[in-house]
Every structure is written in C-alpha cells, then in structure tokens.
Amino acid sequence: MRRRRSPDEPDEASEASEAGEAKDTGHRPSRRAALLGGSGLLGAVGLAGGFAAGQAVADDSDEGHPTVFDLYGTHQPGISTPVQDRLHFAAFDVTTASRDELIEMLREWTKAAERLMHGDSAGPVGPTSGDYRMPPDDTGEAIGLPPSRLTLTFGFGPSLFTDEEGVDRFDLAGRRPTMLAPLPHFPEDALDPERSNGDLCVQACADDPQVAVHAIRNLARIGFGTVRMRWSQLGFGKTSSTTTGEETPRNLFGFKDGTMNITADEDAELDEHVWVSPEDDPGADWLAGGSYLAVRRINMRIETWDRQPLGAQEEFIGRTKGGGAPLSGGKEHSQPDFDMEGSTGPVMPQDSHVRLVHPSHNGGARILRRGYNFVDGSSALGDLDAGLFFLAYVRDPDRQFIPMQNAMAKSDAMMEYLKFTGSALFAIPPGARKGEYIGQALFT
Amino acid sequence: MRRRRSPDEPDEASEASEAGEAKDTGHRPSRRAALLGGSGLLGAVGLAGGFAAGQAVADDSDEGHPTVFDLYGTHQPGISTPVQDRLHFAAFDVTTASRDELIEMLREWTKAAERLMHGDSAGPVGPTSGDYRMPPDDTGEAIGLPPSRLTLTFGFGPSLFTDEEGVDRFDLAGRRPTMLAPLPHFPEDALDPERSNGDLCVQACADDPQVAVHAIRNLARIGFGTVRMRWSQLGFGKTSSTTTGEETPRNLFGFKDGTMNITADEDAELDEHVWVSPEDDPGADWLAGGSYLAVRRINMRIETWDRQPLGAQEEFIGRTKGGGAPLSGGKEHSQPDFDMEGSTGPVMPQDSHVRLVHPSHNGGARILRRGYNFVDGSSALGDLDAGLFFLAYVRDPDRQFIPMQNAMAKSDAMMEYLKFTGSALFAIPPGARKGEYIGQALFT
Ligand code: HEM
Ligand code: HEM
Numbered sequence: 001m002r003r004r005r006s007p008d009e010p011d012e013a014s015e016a017s018e019a020g021e022a023k024d025t026g027h028r029p030s031r032r033a034a035l036l037g038g039s040g041l042l043g044a045v046g047l048a049g050g051f052a053a054g055q056a057v058a059d060d061s062d063e064g065h066p067t068v069f070d071l072y073g074t075h076q077p078g079i080s081t082p083v084q085d086r087l088h089f090a091a092f093d094v095t096t097a098s099r100d101e102l103i104e105m106l107r108e109w110t111k112a113a114e115r116l117m118h119g120d121s122a123g124p125v126g127p128t129s130g131d132y133r134m135p136p137d138d139t140g141e142a143i144g145l146p147p148s149r150l151t152l153t154f155g156f157g158p159s160l161f162t163d164e165e166g167v168d169r170f171d172l173a174g175r176r177p178t179m180l181a182p183l184p185h186f187p188e189d190a191l192d193p194e195r196s197n198g199d200l201c202v203q204a205c206a207d208d209p210q211v212a213v214h215a216i217r218n219l220a221r222i223g224f225g226t227v228r229m230r231w232s233q234l235g236f237g238k239t240s241s242t243t244t245g246e247e248t249p250r251n252l253f254g255f256k257d258g259t260m261n262i263t264a265d266e267d268a269e270l271d272e273h274v275w276v277s278p279e280d281d282p283g284a285d286w287l288a289g290g291s292y293l294a295v296r297r298i299n300m301r302i303e304t305w306d307r308q309p310l311g312a313q314e315e316f317i318g319r320t321k322g323g324g325a326p327l328s329g330g331k332e333h334s335q336p337d338f339d340m341e342g343s344t345g346p347v348m349p350q351d352s353h354v355r356l357v358h359p360s361h362n363g364g365a366r367i368l369r370r371g372y373n374f375v376d377g378s379s380a381l382g383d384l385d386a387g388l389f390f391l392a393y394v395r396d397p398d399r400q401f402i403p404m405q406n407a408m409a410k411s412d413a414m415m416e417y418l419k420f421t422g423s424a425l426f427a428i429p430p431g432a433r434k435g436e437y438i439g440q441a442l443f444t
Numbered sequence: 445m446r447r448r449r450s451p452d453e454p455d456e457a458s459e460a461s462e463a464g465e466a467k468d469t470g471h472r473p474s475r476r477a478a479l480l481g482g483s484g485l486l487g488a489v490g491l492a493g494g495f496a497a498g499q500a501v502a503d504d505s506d507e508g509h510p511t512v513f514d515l516y517g518t519h520q521p522g523i524s525t526p527v528q529d530r531l532h533f534a535a536f537d538v539t540t541a542s543r544d545e546l547i548e549m550l551r552e553w554t555k556a557a558e559r560l561m562h563g564d565s566a567g568p569v570g571p572t573s574g575d576y577r578m579p580p581d582d583t584g585e586a587i588g589l590p591p592s593r594l595t596l597t598f599g600f601g602p603s604l605f606t607d608e609e610g611v612d613r614f615d616l617a618g619r620r621p622t623m624l625a626p627l628p629h630f631p632e633d634a635l636d637p638e639r640s641n642g643d644l645c646v647q648a649c650a651d652d653p654q655v656a657v658h659a660i661r662n663l664a665r666i667g668f669g670t671v672r673m674r675w676s677q678l679g680f681g682k683t684s685s686t687t688t689g690e691e692t693p694r695n696l697f698g699f700k701d702g703t704m705n706i707t708a709d710e711d712a713e714l715d716e717h718v719w720v721s722p723e724d725d726p727g728a729d730w731l732a733g734g735s736y737l738a739v740r741r742i743n744m745r746i747e748t749w750d751r752q753p754l755g756a757q758e759e760f761i762g763r764t765k766g767g768g769a770p771l772s773g774g775k776e777h778s779q780p781d782f783d784m785e786g787s788t789g790p791v792m793p794q795d796s797h798v799r800l801v802h803p804s805h806n807g808g809a810r811i812l813r814r815g816y817n818f819v820d821g822s823s824a825l826g827d828l829d830a831g832l833f834f835l836a837y838v839r840d841p842d843r844q845f846i847p848m849q850n851a852m853a854k855s856d857a858m859m860e861y862l863k864f865t866g867s868a869l870f871a872i873p874p875g876a877r878k879g880e881y882i883g884q885a886l887f888t
Pocket of ligand 2 (some may be wrong): 699849
C-alpha cells in the first residue's frame with residue numbers, strides 16, 4: 001500500500017468542522033465527535049446513566065421526540081420505545097465454536113451499540129482519524145449524520161443453544177427457554193430458508209436508513225470471523241406505532257396498521273403481554289425482563305389486491321380503508337362489535353383479519369407489533385417483491401403468537417393475497433446494565 | 445363480493461378529517477384532498493402553470509425547500525431539480541403491440557403523475573370515496589402523507605423503437621436517436637439481465653420512500669395490460685446533490701459523493717453537458733430539451749473494502765475520506781492538482797477514481813449524477829447485497845458516459861471492490877406542456 005502522508009498532519013480536524021455543519025441542523029450530538037477523534041462533543045449530552053427501560057437520553061428535537069435512546073435499562077430499547085420510520089434487520093450465524101469468542105464479540109457489540117446509538121463512530125478511533133496503514137474502525141457513511149433515534153435490539157435464536165443434530169454448541173442448552181423452538185410450519189407457509197432463522201438477530205431502527213444500515217454493517221464488520229450474516233431485510237415505512245396519539249401509519253394494502261397495538265404507556269399491558277417475568281420459565285431466568293420476537297416476512301400479492309373492490313378489501317380487514325374504523329361503526333379506536341348482524345351475516349365478517357386476531361378470539365392475547373413495509377424490487381413475472389416485514393414482541397409465543405398465526409393461516413380471507421416467505425423466532429434478553437454486555441446473564 | 449353498505453353513507457368524510465391531521469404538519473397540500481373526494485384543497489395551491497423547467501409550485505417547508513414540483517416545463521423534473529433522499533426506480537416492458545394503447549397509457553401516466561406530484565391520489569376518485577363494488581383508483585398507502593417533493597421522470601429505452609430482431613414495434617424506428625443503443629459490454633460487467641434494460645423507465649424520487657413506492661405502484665397498476673414491470677430498485681440515500689452549498693452526501697464506501705456534480709444553478713453547464721439541443725440529432729428532434737439517462741447498478745464488495753487501510757481507500761478515490769478534499773490538498777471543492785508529485789508517484793494516483801473520470805482526462809466531459817445507495821439484503825455467502833445505484837444524465841452518451849465508464853472499467857483501482865450487476869440507457873424526453881402527455885413529440 002502507498003503511504004500518502006504522516007498520520008499526524010492536521011488535515012482531518014480542519015476538514016471536520018467543515019463536514020459537520022451543514023447537515024446537522026438542530027440535532028445534537030452528531031458524528032462530528034467521531035471526526036474530531038472520538039472524544040469530542042458527546043460528553044456534553046450528559047450520559048448520567050440510571051435511566052429506566054430504553055428511555056431517551058437527550059430530547060431536543062423539533063417535535064419533542066427524543067433524539068438519542070439509551071442502550072442500558074431494564075428492557076432493551078427498540079421494543080416499547082417510539083417506533084422509528086426505517087429498519088435494517090439482520091440475522092447472523094455464529095461461525096466460531098468458541099464460547100469465549102462469542103462472548104467477546106457480544107462485549108464488543110455492546111460497546112459499539114452504545115456508541116452508535118449516540119451518533120458516535122462504531123469504534124473509538126473513528127472513520128478517518130487513525131493510522132493510514134490500518135483499516136478504520138468505522139466505515140464512514142454516517143459521518144455528519146445525527147443519531148436519528150437509532151435503537152439496536154439483540155436476540156438469540158434456538159439454534160444458538162442446540163444445532164440441528166441436537167449438539168450443545170456453547171454449553172447453553174441447559175438454559176434454553178422452553179418456548180424458544182423454531183416456529184412450526186403454518187398452513188400456506190412458503191418459506192425461503194435464506195430468509196429464515198439464525199443464531200443471533202439485530203434489529204436496527206432509525207429515522208434515517210443510512211444510520212440503520214451503517215449500524216448493521218459495522219456490527220457485521222466487528223463480528224467478522226465470529227459471525228456471518230445469514231440474511232437481512234430493509235424496511236422503509238413502519239406499519240405500527242407504539243406512541244399513543246400518533247397518526248397510525250399504513251401498510252401496502254393501504255390500510256391503517258397498528259391501531260390496536262400495545263403502546264409504550266400501557267405499563268400493565270406490557271407486563272402482561274410483552275415482558276417475560278421471572279416465574280415464566282425458571283430454567284431460563286436470564287430472560288426475565290426480556291421478550292420473544294416473532295419475525296415473518298410476508299409478501300403481498302399487490303397486483304391482485306389492487307384489483308379487488310374497495311368493499312371487499314374492507315371486509316378482508318374488517319375495517320374501513322379511509323379512517324380505519326371497525327366495519328361495525330365508530331371511530332378508529334372504537335372496539336369492534338362482532339355480534340352486529342348485517343344483511344348477509346356479521347358486519348365484521350367471520351373471516352376478517354381483525355376478527356380472527358382480536359384478543360376476544362385469542363384468549364385475551366395481545367402482541368406488540370413493530371413491522372415495516374418493504375419493497376425488494378420485483379419478480380421475474382413483473383410483480384413487486386413487496387409486503388410487510390412483520391415483527392411482534394410477545395411474552396409467550398406458544399400462547400400468543402402461534403395460535404393467532406394459526407387462526408389467521410387457516411381462516412383469514414386476506415391469506416389469498418399473502419405469501420409467507422421468511423420466519424424466525426428469537427429470545428430477546430433484557431436490557432443490560434452499564435458495564436455489562438447484552439445477554440450477559442445467559443452466560444454467567 | 446359482499447356489499448357492506450351503500451356508497452353514499454357519510455362515514456368516510458368524517459373519518460377523513462381525523463385521518464388528515466396528525467401527520468400533515470406544516471406541509472400543504474396533502475392527500476387529505478384525496479380523502480375528501482379528489483376535489484379538495486388542491487385548488488388553493490395555485491397551479492397557475494407556466495412555470496419553467498421543473499420548478500417548484502409551492503415553497504412552504506421549514507428549510508425553504510420546495511415541497512411540490514411541477515410536472516410541466518421545458519425539462520422534466522427529477523433531473524436538475526434538488527435531489528430528494530429516496531428513490532424507487534422501475535423499468536417496464538410494453539406488452540401490447542398497439543401504438544394507440546401505448547399512447548393512451550402515456551396519457552394516463554401523465555395525468556396520474558401530475559396528481560401524484562401534488563400529493564393527490566393517483567386517480568380522480570381516490571382510494572376510498574368510490575363505489576364499493578369497484579377497485580379504488582388509488583392504492584391508499586400514501587393517504588395523509590405530504591407530496592414529499594415527489595418527482596416522476598420518464599424515459600424510453602432502445603427496445604421501444606426496435607426489438608432484438610430489428611422489428612419496428614410501434615412505428616418509431618425512424619425517430620430513434622442515433623445514440624440510443626444498448627450500452628456496450630464494459631470490462632468486468634457481470635450483468636443480471638433481470639436488472640438491465642427495459643422499454644420504458646420511471647424514476648420516482650421523494651423525501652419519503654412510501655410516497656415514491658406509492659407512485660411507481662400506481663403507475664404500474666394504471667399500466668396493467670399495457671406494460672409489465674421488468675425490474676425495480678429502491679435507493680435509500682442520495683449520493684449526489686445538485687444543490688450548491690448543500691452538505692455533500694456519502695456513498696457506502698464512506699466517501700463524500702457528488703462534490704464535483706453539475707448543480708442546478710449552472711445553466712451553461714446544463715446546456716453543454718445535460719440537455720440535448722435541437723441540432724444534436726436532427727432525426728430525433730423530439731428529444732431536444734431532453735437528456736439521456738445512464739443507469740448502472742454497482743454492487744460494492746463492502747466486506748473487503750472495510751478491511752482496506754484508510755490510506756489505500758483514499759488513494760483509490762483520490763480524495764480524503766473525512767472532508768473529501770483532493771489528495772493534492774485544499775478543501776472539498778478545490779480542483780485537484782494531477783501534476784503534484786509525491787514520494788512514490790503522483791499524489792493523485794494514476795489509477796485513482798477522481799483522476800480517471802475528471803473532465804481534464806475526458807475531453808472536458810461532465811455528467812449530472814443522481815445516484816442512490818442501496819442495500820437489498822445479503823447474499824448466500826453472508827455479504828451485503830449493497831452498493832451504488834448509479835444514475836447519470838448526459839447530453840451525449842457516446843462522448844460523455846461511455847468513454848468515462850470504459851476508462852474506469854479498465855484502470856480504476858476501485859474496480860477490485862465493484863461488481864456491475866445492472867445496466868440500461870434511456871432517452872429522456874423533454875418536459876411536457878400542460879395538456880400534452882410526456883413524450884408526445886415522439887408520437888406526432
Ligand atoms: C401482511 C400481513 C398483515 C396485514 C396486511 C395486517 C393488517 C392489519 C390491519 C390493517 C389491522 C387493523 C388495525 C390494527 O389494529 O392494527 C391489523 C390488526 C392486527 N393484526 Fe394484522 N396484519 C397482517 C399480519 C398479521 C399477523 C401475521 C398477525 C399475527 C399473527 C397479525 C396480528 C394482528 C393483531 C393482533 C391485530 C390487532 C387486532 C385487534 O386487537 O383489534 N397481523 N392487522
Ligand atoms: C460504486 C461506484 C462509484 C463510486 C463509489 C464513486 C465514487 C466517487 C467519489 C467518491 C467521487 C469524488 C467526489 C465527487 O466529485 O463526487 C466521484 C467522482 C466522480 N465520479 Fe464516481 N463513483 C462511482 C462510479 C462512477 C461511475 C460509474 C462513473 C461514470 C462512468 C463515475 C463518474 C464520476 C465523475 C464524473 C466524478 C467527478 C469527477 C470530477 O469532476 O472531479 N463514478 N465518484
């Protein structure tokens with residue numbers, strides 16, 4: 001390699017102030033700090049620690065939204081925290097056989113995640129201020145971008161505990177949660193193994209896709225030699241919000257999605273339906289305060305859907321397309337009346353989505369949805385490869401997600417317009433305390 | 445199909461005001477109009493017409509950016525207009541043999557494009573206010589979203605004029621521009637036919653990906669039976685700006701990209717390098733005021749790049765990674781000094797990208813770049829399927845794009861980290877006048 005100049009020339013620092021200014025309007029802190037050598041402005045944010053569950057550290061944006069989330073807390077961020085608009089989700093397989101190497105990587109991921117969520121570079125040296133003979137410890141495409149409310153949420157797949165032959169890979173089999181098993185094959189599943197499962201997962205959500213992509217890419221870079229990316233998925237528009245009062249976003253069927261989602265302020269509901277409690281699974285007490293994440297890549301038959309009459313579309317869902325009210329009347333957030341009779345049967349049809357997945361038909365079960373719309377180009381037949389990348393956090397997959405998904409797969413009128421192409425289940429450990437690494441309780 | 449209620453019940457209108465409010469902060473007009481039946485607020489924007497080349501109709505956003513662009517003008521919007529952050533690009537093949545049907549569809553596309561760019565529904569009825577027995581004429585996922593600076597830019601591929609056997613498909617062969625031929629095979633091209641070429645193209649750029657996706661999807665829906673989508677590509681972060689003074693965005697190699705791009709205010713440069721002049725090709729005078737679009741899907745070998753030393757990365761490009769200044773010194777926008785000698789050869793290496801593509805080594809040629817970063821998941825080997833979706837507008841592909849791409853493919857040090865997986869060339873007709881359809885001059 002050719003050397004251009006000695007690393008101590010002051011070139012970068014002067015460029016840095018030029019670089020940091022234009023894009024960073026009203027959002028602090030920025031990756032300016034990274035350019036200044038990794039020690040810059042971040043101190044000013046006041047990382048006092050001690051925040052509860054995924055709370056915001058700084059809150060200085062226009063809309064009163066937090067701009068920076070805390071990695072540390074009772075629960076991981078990215079579950080009940082406000083849903084950002086963009087997603088990069090990645091599943092990894094562990095390629096080492098060494099438990100120590102796995103732990104070491106989780107330690108490094110945790111350190112990097114803390115930095116990245118604060119809008120800092122992935123490593124302490126940064127993208128440009130190191131030795132010119134060395135690869136940088138950050139890839140640089142997020143220089144100058146604000147933290148963009150990045151959250152990173154980590155999970156463990158069933159195959160991390162025991163592989164297909166039942167081998168206990170990392171001396172973890174004894175601590176495998178009873179409910180952490182590969183999801184069953186549901187009716188109409190047409191799964192692509194290259195979009196399913198994985199030993200580990202990372203969900204990166206941010207307001208700027210470049211920031212989410214940057215985070216996943218740098219975690220993959222740090223994990224090189226220990227993990228290999230198995231599959232990844234970009235999402236561009238959230239389909240569910242967890243914030244009360246926020247306008248409900250829309251999925252690619254054109255319907256409001258997330259109306260009846262569990263919201264961040266429903267503490268009792270979160271405890272009942274999302275957070276694993278210590279008694280749930282005494283053999284896997286390390287998961288208390290964590291959750292399970294059910295992942296489903298659901299292709300929509302967009303072109304066929306678009307040719308269905310408005311009335312049919314509304315009856316498939318059980319809600320109006322405009323305002324999102326139940327077909328039984330009221331406003332968006334009114335409860336549906338499943339007993340109301342129309343001229344040809346219930347006004348909320350028996351095979352309507354909302355009827356089938358409603359708590360009243362699922363033993364009271366609710367789930368926290370956090371899905372995203374996706375478009376991955378188009379198929380050879382000219383159809384958009386598009387749909388809903390469904391993410392749901394639940395306390396008990398066996399009681400909440402699996403029966404609901406079964407009911408839907410068997411009876412939902414909407415199924416004709418869906419194709420399930422990816423699937424995975426992960427255990428989501430609780431939040432780490434400062435100084436710990438994510439998932440540490442599993443290894444100790 | 446089941447009928448739920450009579451279409452004249454007032455349910456939608458009351459829901460509409462509920463739906464339109466929360467998300468539509470400070471951006472007018474919104475798709476609220478669509479919900480109110482397609483006749484709503486848009487009159488208030490004052491579409492007086494008569495704007496020049498892709499100018500803004502409304503300018504009421506926070507940063508003084510226009511929020512709505514005009515479809516009509518000397519040139520199509522989406523070329524020299526300010527670059528938005530998100531892209532959905534689609535190539536279509538014409539499936540009808542009828543010239544009249546093709547023309548009729550272009551007419552409908554033009555009408556829809558005007559509506560969509562104003563934040564209105566794709567059709568006059570809208571997503572929810574029509575007959576419940578009919579499919580809506582808008583798919584609904586953009587209800588409530590602001591226009592988001594959407595631009596739609598249309599182009600014609602070589603295969604629209606003559607097919608592979610040389611057949612004159614639509615009586616257009618005689619008007620085919622001399623330079624509109626499939627791009628040659630460049631050294632190291634590894635093209636995927638399913639990501640290359642096409643009879644027509646539509647570039648949708650917007651600040652919100654949901655708005656760009658909504659536009660392409662509705663154009664595909666309108667074209668059903670006349671065209672079939674051949675391929676499509678999402679881009680999430682612009683890599684080039686056309687706005688002087690704007691912070692230069694970064695590509696996935698982490699470098700500022702677009703520094704020396706042609707900007708919207710360089711009228712003389714646009715005339716010299718971008719807009720086709722009437723004398724350029726007398727047999728294709730319909731293209732005057734238009735341009736050519738060279739499309740290259742360029743995969744980056746991200747994981748290998750990330751392991752290169754910082755100094756090597758900078759020498760591949762010929763610029764610093766932090767501030768983007770030429771390695772010969774100065775600031776980002778300083779001209780490089782190609783004669784400056786370092787200890788082991790020119791400071792701007794012979795095989796550096798910026799040297800090879802610089803006007804001084806390409807007969808003075810410049811191009812208007814408008815590319816986007818993309819990540820389409822990851823490969824079976826665990827590598828990100830990511831890179832730069834390169835879009836360049838030029839007046840003369842033979843003199844500007846092709847020699848530059850050849851020089852790069854033959855000598856560029858960066859080529860080791862690139863794989864060209866898609867390729868296409870389109871003729872971009874000039875802007876339409878109000879009442880005309882896009883490309884009308886070609887057919888008359
Ligand atoms: C592409 C596939 C899907 C689409 C288009 C879709 C769409 C919708 C829509 C429009 C609603 C009504 C508004 C709301 O409360 O959010 C809804 C509600 C809901 N969906 Fe889905 N959904 C899909 C897949 C699933 C799956 C796979 C599950 C779980 C197995 C699920 C579970 C639920 C639940 C629990 C509700 C709330 C029901 C209530 O409490 O009223 N959905 N969905
Ligand atoms: C993934 C592939 C590519 C990458 C990463 C890349 C990156 C860059 C970077 C970092 C710059 C310097 C900053 C600037 O002026 O924008 C640049 C400049 C430029 N690139 Fe590329 N580029 C790529 C492909 C291409 C291709 C295919 C062409 C055309 C054949 C091209 C033509 C240019 C031109 C004309 C300039 C400006 C040169 C000047 O006037 O100084 N690039 N590119």
